[in-house]
Amino acid sequence: MAASLAATIEFEPVSAEAIRPLLLPQPAPCLSLYLPTHRRVPDNAVDRPAYRHLIEAFESALGLSHPRAAIEGLLHPFRVLESDRDFWEHTRAGLAVLAAAGRARGFLLQRPVKPLARVTRRFHLLPLLRLAASLERFTILTLTGREAAVYETTAWPDVAAGPAARDLTVGPLDPLPLRAHARAEPRLRLTRDLVIDEEIHEPHRVHVGTGPQGRAGVRIVHGGAGGRRDDLDDDTESFLRAVDAVVEAQVSRPTGLPLLLVAAAPVAAVFRGLSANPLLLEEHVPRDPHLLPPQELGSLVAPVFAAAHARRIARELAAFRRAQERGLVADDLAAIGQAAVAGRITTLFVEGERFVPGSFAAVSGELTCEGAPPGDLSRTGHRPATTSEDVLGSLAEAVLLHGGGIVALARAALPVPGPAAAILRY
Numbered sequence: 001m002a003a004s005l006a007a008t009i010e011f012e013p014v015s016a017e018a019i020r021p022l023l024l025p026q027p028a029p030c031l032s033l034y035l036p037t038h039r040r041v042p043d044n045a046v047d048r049p050a051y052r053h054l055i056e057a058f059e060s061a062l063g064l065s066h067p068r069a070a071i072e073g074l075l076h077p078f079r080v081l082e083s084d085r086d087f088w089e090h091t092r093a094g095l096a097v098l099a100a101a102g103r104a105r106g107f108l109l110q111r112p113v114k115p116l117a118r119v120t121r122r123f124h125l126l127p128l129l130r131l132a133a134s135l136e137r138f139t140i141l142t143l144t145g146r147e148a149a150v151y152e153t154t155a156w157p158d159v160a161a162g163p164a165a166r167d168l169t170v171g172p173l174d175p176l177p178l179r180a181h182a183r184a185e186p187r188l189r190l191t192r193d194l195v196i197d198e199e200i201h202e203p204h205r206v207h208v209g210t211g212p213q214g215r216a217g218v219r220i221v222h223g224g225a226g227g228r229r230d231d232l233d234d235d236t237e238s239f240l241r242a243v244d245a246v247v248e249a250q251v252s253r254p255t256g257l258p259l260l261l262v263a264a265a266p267v268a269a270v271f272r273g274l275s276a277n278p279l280l281l282e283e284h285v286p287r288d289p290h291l292l293p294p295q296e297l298g299s300l301v302a303p304v305f306a307a308a309h310a311r312r313i314a315r316e317l318a319a320f321r322r323a324q325e326r327g328l329v330a331d332d333l334a335a336i337g338q339a340a341v342a343g344r345i346t347t348l349f350v351e352g353e354r355f356v357p358g359s360f361a362a363v364s365g366e367l368t369c370e371g372a373p374p375g376d377l378s379r380t381g382h383r384p385a386t387t388s389e390d391v392l393g394s395l396a397e398a399v400l401l402h403g404g405g406i407v408a409l410a411r412a413a414l415p416v417p418g419p420a421a422a423i424l425r426y
Contacts, residue, residue: 008077009097011106013154016132016400018107022123023397026100029066031058031074031385032124033098035378036112037091048088050378051095054117055082057377060384061119077104092171098123110135110154110171114353115378117385126393129400130352130408131156136309139251140173140301141243142289143263143271145236148190148243149289150176150251153298155305168306170298178246195242196235240271248277260304262297264288281308316347316407320415320423328424331416333367333391340395341365343402344424350392351419352408357386360394367391392420 012018033054038044055078062071077099081087094109100123109131118124140151151173177186180194187194252259259277261268261284268284283304292300323329330336330345337360339345358369369391377383396406399422415421 008080009104009106011108014107014109014128014132014135016129016406019125019128019132020400022098022105022125023401026122028121029062029074029100029119030121030123031078031097031099032116032118032120033058033078033096034113034116034124034127035095036115037093037095039092041089044088044091047091047095048082050115051082053378053380054115054385055079057117057383057385058119061117061386064384073102074099076102081106096128098125111156111169115376117377119385120389122389122397124390124393126350126355126390126396129393129396129406130350133406133408134352136305136312137255137257138301138305138308139176139255139257139259140297141247141259141261141263142292142297143240143243143261143267144288144290145239145267146192147290148178148247149188150178150247152176152255152257153301155302155309157306157309168302168309170302170305173297176251178250180242180246190243190246192235192239195246196238236267237270237274240267241274244271244275244277248279252277252279258308260284260301262287262289262292262301283307313407313409313413316349317413317415319347320349320421323423324415328426330422330424331418331420333369333395333418333420336395336420336422337367337398338365339422339424340398340402340404343404344426345399345402345404345422346425347405347407347423348396348399349407349409349414349416349421350396351411351414354392354411354419356391356419357389358391359389360391360398362394362398365398367394395420 035047035051035054037047055075058075058078059071062074066074078097081097092108093111094113096107096109096113098105107128111131113127113131116124116127134156136155138153138155140153142149142151153173154171155168156171157168175188177188178190179186180190184194247259257279259280261271261280263271263284263286265286268286272280272284281304285300285304287300320329330339336345336348340348341362341364356369358367360367377385400406411419
């Protein structure tokens with residue numbers, strides 16, 4: 001990424017923590033841009049022209065009330081990004097850029113979004129909130145008797161298909177470096193020779209970092225010596241114990257993410273029998289990583305991730321039904337608005353692809369719904385960007401500010417007929 005771009009736009013992964021600062025008051029006008037993008041040529045040839053049309057839509061809207069110099073200042077981060085050819089060759093499935101007073105934050109999105117350009121008094125964040133609410137982060141451990149590697153990835157369902165959808169998209173698998181012990185260099189693959197002194201008929205020593213990144217010291221585990229076959233078996237088990245300790249200390253404990261094992265059945269059985277990692281999923285992929293083409297790994301883990309996601313959504317819906325029996329739910333937008341500003345909502349369910357134009361008073365909780373959703377401005381720059389707020393987005397922001405959670409579902413999966421529902425704290 002060009003240095004000028006890095007100084008103008010700060011890019012980061014989508015998460016509720018990253019979105020939360022954007023909920024705070026910003027100097028108006030706030031410019032929110034969303035665009036579906038493409039990873040590969042020739043599909044990505046349309047991305048920059050579509051992005052340029054959205055900038056032109058901003059210009060049309062800002063030209064009604066701002067002088068030319070002010071408009072250029074507001075659009076400067078967007079123009080810098082437009083000119084960065086390297087950036088447009090390394091995008092993902094979607095792009096979000098949020099700017100105010102000439103400063104901008106950007107997000108490369110794991111799934112496509114509807115093209116949108118909005119000029120309002122606060123950022124339009126519901127697409128990001130919906131994405132953050134539907135994302136599932138996982139770690140993957142590929143393991144043999146001699147080698148281990150760990151990856152982190154993000155998976156997400158097709159929101160339109162509902163929580164029971166079998167298909168789930170798995171994003172890029174990012175390898176995580178591991179240290180065999182405190183003084184070791186981080187490596188993308190942890191091999192047996194790095195953690196075991198392989199001396200035939202001699203005691204075996206396994207070096208295990210006992211704290212995050214192995215900084216808390218080194219623990220030496222001694223194994224016995226027997227016949228040669230027993231030695232090899234002991235070495236394998238010692239290696240697997242070392243891997244378990246390293247992964248828990250350096251990956252699972254710091255991230256808190258579920259861990260999926262990919263290993264041949266014999267190795268998986270031994271590892272699962274000795275592992276003390278509470279984040280290790282019950283399911284595993286019974287394949288030898290050495291015999292597995294790298295491009296197949298994502299498709300093999302997707303069903304396991306989909307099942308885990310479906311279980312989480314099922315728990316959320318069950319919680320709604322229990323609250324409903326106690327009279328602690330709201331399914332009317334006006335009632336949800338009042339509860340949101342009072343901090344009474346613990347979980348807000350919203351329709352994943354719904355845009356409800358209108359206004360929401362963040363102090364009183366009063367809301368109005370009006371108008372029609374905006375059209376696709378990425379195909380032409382002749383129409384001005386929409387200036388209408390999204391009521392669902394405003395409700396989600398209020399809930400997040402008060403410590404509540406957001407669950408984005410397909411219309412058919414919502415527990416009520418309307419576009420939103422809430423579980424109340426009291």
